[in-house]
Amino acid sequence: MPGFSFTRSAALTETALLATSSKEQCMQTAGAEVQLDVSIAVFDDGAITVERVDLPDRSAGEIDVAISAAAICGSDLHTVLGHRSAPARTALGHEAVGRVADLDDGTTDFRGTPLRRGDRVVFSMLSECGSCDRCRAGLTMKCRSLLKYGHESVTTPPHATGTLAEQVRLLPSVPVLRVPDDVADVQVVSAGCAVATAAAVVAAAGTPPPGTRILVLGVGAVGAYCAAMFATLGCAVQVRDPSPERLALAAQLGAQPADSDGEPFSVVVEASGSSSAVLEALNAADVGGHVVAAGSVSLGSSTVTIDPALLVTRRLRVTGLHNYTAENFRWGVDWLVAHGRHLGLERLVSPPFPLSAVDEAFQLMKDGRYPRVLVRPDGHGDPA
């Protein structure tokens, strides 16, 4: 496995993108701080550092959000382990909750609710054009000019595109949603990736009616949210995972450990990322069943051998699912606020690390003890 080296001292690097001599570096506003000089966790040449990045003035329609809490996702780990290609000086992180630091007057969120400085928000990791052939076909997450937060270089506008940072700058096309102050950071921090992806799985499965037998393979963050969402829809959810702790968590979400009786399932969700689990999913699906494959995201990392007659004779439907639409994101946040926050899903998230210790946070993520590792910019963040 390709290694990665952490910089133990998280050295700061001065990076001037634009001359800022005439700009105020920091302005106080209602409830949040506008910064034009922000600390961002950057992955470059095999190492993670926290860079000080000077930002140009915000363009019309962009929203600056001061990060309260961010979570390291498995795909951030894939980036630093070299499992996926990444541009030089990648701004890391794409799951977060924060407060609006600066925006244009008259800005609204994705629901049309007016947004003001200091409002608590979550946001999508995807900026799509909305007009290319893929966007028009509903494949907005595969937009031909897609910008993905957490996967871009700090040299690419709008520069502050990673959430493992003091502040992120959202393009006008990024869906943003206000969230209530009484929902803890750890309960909404995964809204922009794991929760929205799980919402996309539920939608891909046709939002199944109560009683539908569903199997979820893998109780990481996406699998746990899938199991919890299907359970709140009244489905009969079973899960498989090698970890007794994660099976216990799933039980608290309303999902039972899978029976060994071999009874097939109408919907099987592969959320573990294990290539062999794809075969397990196909074998567990009933005649006319639907397999939603959402776990394997690293191209070329492994292969499996499939008997095509299994697909044909069982009339199986297989859907590959990667990322989500803006509507999936909204559904996921609504579900979180109405249901998810009461389920104890914050147990998926580690205790917080300061941004200055982001290298240690990645080390814990690599250990695999927590599906998500929490990072708070030093001195930022709401309680809990």
Ligand SMILES: [Zn+2]
């Ligand atoms: Zn993610």
Ligand SMILES: [Zn+2]
């Ligand atoms: Zn597009």
